[in-house]
Amino acid sequence: xxxxxxxxxxxxAEALTYVRNGMRLGIGTGSTAEEFVRLxxxxxxxxxxxxxxxxxxxxxxxxxxxxxxxxxxxETPHLDLTIDGADEVDAxxxxxxxxxxxxxxxxxxxxxxxxxxxxxxxxxxxxxxxRFPLPIEVNQFGLGATLRAIEAAAxxxxxxxxxxxxxxxxxxxxxxGGHYIVDASFGRIPDPExxxxxxxxxxxxxxxxxxxxxxxxxxxxxxxxxxxxxxx
Numbered sequence: 203x204x205x206x207x208x209x210x211x212x213x214x215a216e217a218l219t220y221v222r223n224g225m226r227l228g229i230g231t232g233s234t235a236e237e238f239v240r241l242x243x244x245x246x247x248x249x250x251x252x253x254x255x256x257x258x259x260x261x262x263x264x265x266x267x268x269x270x271x272x273x274x275x276x277e278t279p280h281l282d283l284t285i286d287g288a289d290e291v292d293a294x295x296x297x298x299x300x301x302x303x304x305x306x307x308x309x310x311x312x313x314x315x316x317x318x319x320x321x322x323x324x325x326x327x328x329x330x331x332x333r334f335p336l337p338i339e340v341n342q343f344g345l346g347a348t349l350r351a352i353e354a355a356a357x358x359x360x361x362x363x364x365x366x367x368x369x370x371x372x373x374x375x376x377x378x379g380g381h382y383i384v385d386a387s388f389g390r391i392p393d394p395e396x397x398x399x400x401x402x403x404x405x406x407x408x409x410x411x412x413x414x415x416x417x418x419x420x421x422x423x424x425x426x427x428x429x430x431x432x433x434x
Contacts, residue, residue: 205425207237209323213423214238216430217285217321223251226278228311229265230286231258231304234321238285243268255281257311258304259378281315288320289334289411291327291420295320295433296394300337300411303368303377309409309416317418324424327431332391335366337411338384338401339377348406349384355400356388363387381408 214237221227221242229239239261246252246269253273256262265272275281286308290298297320299305312318328334340348349365356362368375368383375383391397391412398412420431 206323209423210234210237210321211241212428213321213323213421214241216421216423216428217319218242218245220283220319221245221250221252225252225282226273226280227252227254228281228284228286228315228318229254229256229261229270230284230308231261232287232302234287234323235261235285236264238321239264239268239270243270246270253278255311257286257307258302260302275311275314279314281311284312284315284318285321286312286318288322288326288413288420290331291320291322291417291431292329292331293431293434295417295420295431296331297413297417298331298334298336298411299413300339300383301334303375303383305337305411306339306377306379306381306409309413312413312416318416320417320420322420322422324422327422330390330392331394331412332389335385335387336391337368338386339379339381339408339410340384341406341408342380342382344406345382348404351404351406352384352386352401355404356386356397359393359397359400361388361391361397363389379408
């Protein structure tokens, strides 16, 4: 097992200590979240009673395969806790998410939860955000106009960089909600709140990967052990 996976498992194992019997859990998407699902499934086999809301079809399939009980937000609109990974996290627990293509559902689930815990390895901790391209989920209709509006909004925030339509198997990647994802390589994002508001003002933007004010804690695994970051 490589070192990167060991760190993901370590962070996931620490997050599992926050799970209590009877909880309604939001379950994230991505490689670190999948390690959490595997560990959670073992606890379920040993008698832990929980129900989960997956943030993607990929996570749902893994949960069903491993025997993790599932529900939906329609059936269970209020969740106790969401555990999810992140592509980047800063000292204020602002996140960039969406590398796995599930940012819209991830944000909906996180917002429906009493608390959100992020699990990641040390490489995901940055200052400021922006080394990882920012995923922006957009409507397929009017793509060209939306791209121009994103460029203009970014310019007003003092940002610029390539906007790349995410691809999969030679065609545009399509999210579970039927949208495209544009990966925006803006570089350093010194004011995520202003950029967030500017993107939300664009009609063709469905959601973006800046998660602000949602995470209460981040469990970070490094070669020197586990540490927990909390929102200032």
